[in-house]
Amino acid sequence: MAKKQPVIISCAITGAIHTPTMSDALPYTADDIANQAIAASEAGAAILHLHARRPEDGGVTIDPDAFATFLPRIKAATDSVINLSTGGSLMNTIDERIAPTLRFSPEMCSMNMGSMNFSFHPLAKRYKDWKFDWERDYVANSDTYIFRNTFADLENAASQLAPHNVKFEHECYDVGHLYNLRFCMDIGLYKAPVFIQFIFGILGGIGPDIDNLIFMKRTADRLFGDDYRWSVLGAGGAQMPFATTASQMGGNVRVGLEDSLLVSRGKLAESNAQQVAKIRRIVEELGAEIATPDDAREILQLKG
Ligand code: KMH
Ligand code: ZN
Helix, strand or coil: CCCCCCECEEEECCCCCCCCCCCCCCCCCHHHHHHHHHHHHHHCCCEEEECEECCCCCCEECCHHHHHCCHHHHHHHCCCEEEECCCCCCCCCHHHHHHHHHHHCCCEEEEECCCEECECCHHHHHCCCCCCCHHHHHHCCCCCCEECCCHHHHHHHHHHHHHHCCEEEEEECCHHHHHHHHHHHHCCCCCCCEEEEEEECCECECCCCHHHHHHHHHHHHHHHCCCEEEEEEECHHHHHHHHHHHHHCCCEEEECCCCCCEEECCEECCCHHHHHHHHHHHHHHCCCCECCHHHHHHHHCCCC
């Protein structure tokens, strides 16, 4: 029997969605982001997906100077692949969102494959201290909260980033985004093998039902054949069930406080490393190995 490929664990350390009022574990100072990223790497994360936040209030920032406050420490302390977000905030242009990647030229960065509504699921109200008012905060302002990723934006980002040879984590929140990706490959924006992150459970994208994972995977097989590698991200309570299922289907997994503040049903995670350790234990107990950073470099054909 052919040896199974090891499972790449990505960890998304802090993101732009959750707020520090929702969990004490969510890192937002440079020290906390660096410490949690280093601990996640030691726990088994081969890839670290990073956003920056304002240390004074935990709000989102895409200022490259803010990334500079924690990136050197993480690079000095770990061998994990650095993956910078180009999603940033819903308020910024694509030029602003790719600025940190242009400055630091990491091995990887995210690339969001379509425009969409983008919201917390209303069930997020269950989080501790969650002061969320659906009508006031989202429905009334829904014009402001469009996540813009037009084809022109994708073309612009790909052409500016081309000299950096950065591998994209193609964030696909719905089946249509797979077709967008195929189109962009056909017009020469991306090189195979592409790395697709199938995302389930963001309101505005496809829902967290395992049927949808099978459907996304089957559609990707049809569109990309051998030209893609894949990983799964389930938002909120879908994180561990989807990661477990994906790892059993031959896929890779993404965990981290960016995507879920929980470690198990109704229980807040203490750290990113706790989520990495949990999915690592599940993957290993079910008979697979986890990938080292160098395995990830080889599987995804990173510039290294
Ligand atoms: N927060 C995730 C659902 C990005 O940073 O570009 C998607 C994400 C986007 O990670
Ligand atoms: Zn992100």
